Amino acid sequence: xxxxxxxxxxxxxxxxxxxxxxxxxxxxxxxxxxxxxxxxxxxxxxxxxxxxxxxxxxxxxxxxxxxxxxxxxxxxxxxxxxxxxxxxxxxxxxxxxxxxxxxxxxxxxxxxxxxxxxxxxxxxxxxxxxxxxxxxxxxxxxxxxxxxxxxxxxxxxxxxxxxxxxxxxxxxxxxxxxxxxxxxxxxxxxxxxxxxxxxxxxxxxxxxxxxxxxxxxxxxxxxxxxxxxxxxxxxxxxxxxxxxxxxxxxxxxxxxxxxxxxxxxxxxxxxxxxxxxxxxxxxxxxxxxxxxxxxxxxxxxxxxxxxxxxxxxxxxxxxxxxxxxxxxxxxxxxxxxxxxxxxxxxxxxxxxxxxxxxxxxxxxxxxxxxxxxxxxxxxxxxxxxxxxxxxxxxxxxxxxxxxxxxxxxxxxxxxxxxxxxxxxxxxxx
Amino acid sequence: xxxxxxxxxxxxxxxxxxxxxxxxxxxxxxxxxxxxxxxxxxxxxxxxxxxxxxxxxxxxxxxxxxxxxxxxxxxxxxxxxxxxxxxxxxxxxxxxxxxxxxxxxxxxxxxxxxxxxxxxxxxxxxxxxxxxxxxxxxxxxxxxxxxxxxxxxxxxxxxxxxxxxxxxxxxxxxxxxxxxxxxxxxxxxxxxxxxxxxxxxxxxxxxxxxxxxxxxxxxxxxxxxxxxxxxxxxxxxxxxxxxxxxxxxxxxxxxxxxxxxxxxxxxxxxxxxxxxxxxxxxxxxxxxxxxxxxxxxxxxxxxxxxxxxxx
Numbered sequence: 076x077x078x079x080x081x082x083x084x085x086x087x088x089x090x091x092x093x094x095x096x097x098x099x100x101x102x103x104x105x106x107x108x109x110x111x112x113x114x115x116x117x118x119x120x121x122x123x124x125x126x127x128x129x130x131x132x133x134x135x136x137x138x139x140x141x142x143x144x145x146x147x148x149x150x151x152x153x154x155x156x157x158x159x160x161x162x163x164x165x166x167x168x169x170x171x172x173x174x175x176x177x178x179x180x181x182x183x184x185x186x187x188x189x190x191x192x193x194x195x196x197x198x199x200x201x202x203x204x205x206x207x208x209x210x211x212x213x214x215x216x217x218x219x220x221x222x223x224x225x226x227x228x229x230x231x232x233x234x235x236x237x238x239x240x241x242x243x244x245x246x247x248x249x250x251x252x253x254x255x256x257x258x259x260x261x262x263x264x265x266x267x268x269x270x271x272x273x274x275x276x277x278x279x280x281x282x283x284x285x286x287x288x289x290x291x292x293x294x295x296x297x298x299x300x301x302x303x304x305x306x307x308x309x310x311x312x313x314x315x316x317x318x319x320x321x322x323x324x325x326x327x328x329x330x331x332x333x334x335x336x337x338x339x340x341x342x343x344x345x346x347x348x349x350x351x352x353x354x355x356x357x358x359x360x361x362x363x364x365x366x367x368x369x370x371x372x373x374x375x376x377x378x379x380x381x382x383x384x385x386x387x388x389x390x391x392x393x394x395x396x397x398x399x400x401x402x403x404x405x406x407x408x409x410x411x412x413x414x415x416x417x418x419x420x421x422x423x424x425x426x427x428x429x430x431x432x433x434x435x436x437x438x439x440x441x442x443x444x445x446x447x448x449x450x451x452x453x454x455x456x457x458x459x460x461x462x463x464x465x466x467x468x469x470x471x472x473x474x475x476x477x478x479x480x481x482x483x484x485x486x487x488x489x490x491x492x493x494x495x496x497x498x499x500x501x502x503x504x
Numbered sequence: 505x506x507x508x509x510x511x512x513x514x515x516x517x518x519x520x521x522x523x524x525x526x527x528x529x530x531x532x533x534x535x536x537x538x539x540x541x542x543x544x545x546x547x548x549x550x551x552x553x554x555x556x557x558x559x560x561x562x563x564x565x566x567x568x569x570x571x572x573x574x575x576x577x578x579x580x581x582x583x584x585x586x587x588x589x590x591x592x593x594x595x596x597x598x599x600x601x602x603x604x605x606x607x608x609x610x611x612x613x614x615x616x617x618x619x620x621x622x623x624x625x626x627x628x629x630x631x632x633x634x635x636x637x638x639x640x641x642x643x644x645x646x647x648x649x650x651x652x653x654x655x656x657x658x659x660x661x662x663x664x665x666x667x668x669x670x671x672x673x674x675x676x677x678x679x680x681x682x683x684x685x686x687x688x689x690x691x692x693x694x695x696x697x698x699x700x701x702x703x704x705x706x707x708x709x710x711x712x713x714x715x716x717x718x719x720x721x722x723x724x725x726x727x728x729x730x731x732x733x734x735x736x737x738x739x740x741x742x743x744x745x746x747x748x749x750x751x752x753x754x755x756x757x758x759x760x761x762x763x764x765x766x767x768x769x770x771x772x773x774x775x776x777x778x779x780x781x782x783x784x785x786x787x788x789x790x791x792x793x794x795x796x797x798x799x800x801x802x803x804x805x806x807x808x809x810x811x812x813x814x815x
Binding site: 153154156157160177178179181182279285286287328333334335336337338345346349350351487491492495496498499500502503504 | 564595596599766773777778781
């Protein structure tokens with residue numbers, strides 16, 4: 076009996092072994108065969124971009140107004156670019172910054188939109204189209220300024236056109252002028268120059284953005300502010316200029332100037348709110364967030380000017396010629412029609428079509444955000460939380476003062492490869 | 505592996521009659537098949553691709569499939585020219601190795617004693633499981649959350665500094681608690697000690713308790729028992745744990761980045777910076793270098809202990 080049961084158990088074991096093998100193979104088979112794809116729901120657009128512009132309220136309002144359902148795909152600035160280059164079929168609408176166009180356009184993975192189909196195109200602020208304010212004042216154009224890369228020669232062209240054409244690389248949506256954020260309660264004296272970022276007085280209490288191409292421009296602003304060197308174009312340095320700038324940064328790092336570098340919106344808020352840093356490059360809504368925590372924080376205007384950025388919409392090349400292209404036009408036209416613009420303006424950004432945004436804001440809101448006037452009533456965030464009490468004036472003042480003070484734009488340099496290597500050297504120093 | 509098939513007629517079920525026709529060999533292949541396939545598809549193939557891409561050329565936005573060693577030569581740029589000053593890649597690897605060594609030594613010390621406690625002092629199996637699960641707590645949060653959580657503790661105005669200042673130990677807050685090598689090693693140890701505990705515990709639990717009794721009966725002191733019995737028999741666990749910790753720390757860039765305030769170089773960070781700039785071949789070249797160095801370390805370790813023999 077003992078003998079018999081042993082035999083049975085052995086055979087059962089070998090049976091199980093064989094069965095497991097078959098099941099395993101079958102499992103792999105299912106994995107490898109193409110999954111069944113459901114037909115897409117009507118009017119769904121996959122929207123690839125950074126978290127900055129991807130507000131839930133915008134998607135909700137868009138669905139209510141146009142019936143287009145927006146599915147956000149959120150990534151960091153670098154990853155957005157990477158995704159466009161490597162997986163152009165994974166999104167429909169792309170929201171990205173102008174400086175990445177130097178990489179995106181030659182890849183042929185994006186499809187330019189037709190300016191003639193954009194209703195408000197002629198009302199887009201001349202900041203984008205001519206490099207000047209609505210009042211005619213010229214804006215600094217160092218770096219990848221949007222007007223240098225706004226138009227293409229033709230529908231499938233890979234070269235930028237200096238003269239306006241109907242083929243627009245990115246339909247402008249949002250932009251801002253960036254500067255240093257400071258903690259006035261801890262610094263206790265006026266700050267008015269980029270040079271203060273590397274002032275040894277703030278040793279161990281300064282921070283910059285951990286994106287090499289932007290970090291190096293902030294450093295270049297410091298170099299110019301301290302009078303060490305004057306760049307022909309801070310957004311497109313020569314190798315010698317990169318060496319010089321990185322040397323200044325490296326010395327500051329070795330001396331312990333920086334507390335940490337930040338890459339994420341929340342990191343910058345926490346560094347500032349906790350007092351780990353008192354002066355750092357920052358984004359406008361991050362300053363607002365620190366302030367809404369009851370902590371003094373100023374988006375400090377500086378005499379050398381602002382570093383600006385701008386973003387806009389285009390579509391994936393896979394969308395060109397499909398019905399999704401019409402929805403994309405409908406979506407972009409809705410976006411520029413005012414509600415979204417007002418939403419962006421209330422966050423401290425600027426919308427591309429000012430007239431439609433103005434129509435969707437109260438006179439007091441417009442006065443505070445755009446004209447640099449003291450707020451008559453409390454200023455509330457889009458979600459209703461209190462941002463500023465009545466009587467407050469926006470840091471840096473009016474649109475004309477802030478955008479008029481722009482000296483350079485976020486950029487990708489011709490010597491980008493060299494710069495990244497130098498950045499790694501800087502981190503290792 | 506030897507597979508025996510019982511052919512005696514009285515044990516044959518209907519399903520088995522088909523199986524009987526299969527040779528021993530084909531069943532073995534069938535068993536190994538799925539794993540081999542997964543391994544080849546998701547490990548070997550990507551690895552081969554990385555090696556191939558590492559010798560390609562590239563421009564701002566695409567990889568160019570033309571033979572170029574640019575990824576490698578750029579990486580070692582200045583290594584000879586700048587002597588005696590160290591070049592970027594050497595500095596980076598020295599820093600990575602230093603962090604790796606510190607983390608390894610600390611996780612080994614802590615992990616060994618935690619495993620020892622679990623294996624020899626905790627009698628009930630339930631408690632052994634409960635306590636092992638407790639060790640997984642560090643994995644419950646994301647890295648970003650963890651960084652934000654460390655600031656109130658280790659930051660300039662954090663709990664530790666306030667406590668020390670309050671107790672009169674120091675008169676102004678110390679800065680090296682956060683965004684320093686200290687905080688990096690602290691976070692790595694906090695995270696990865698678990699990878700030491702599990703394999704060492706697994707080795708220890710299989711030590712025949714009679715050996716320890718015998719040592720005790722033969723008059724060995726606690727220390728002698730530890731050195732002559734427990735440690736040698738735990739060696740496979742120690743080596744496996746070490747392999748886990750070393751490979752993870754060598755390739756880490758998130759923890760080192762977050763806890764080091766992005767100011768501490770690591771082999772992984774170089775790759776990340778290259779990837780972010782879309783310089784895939786250069787990133788691949790650095791990945792191949794990292795892989796080579798890690799393989800050297802691991803093969804040195806397995807030379808000390810033959811893990812397969814010991815298991």
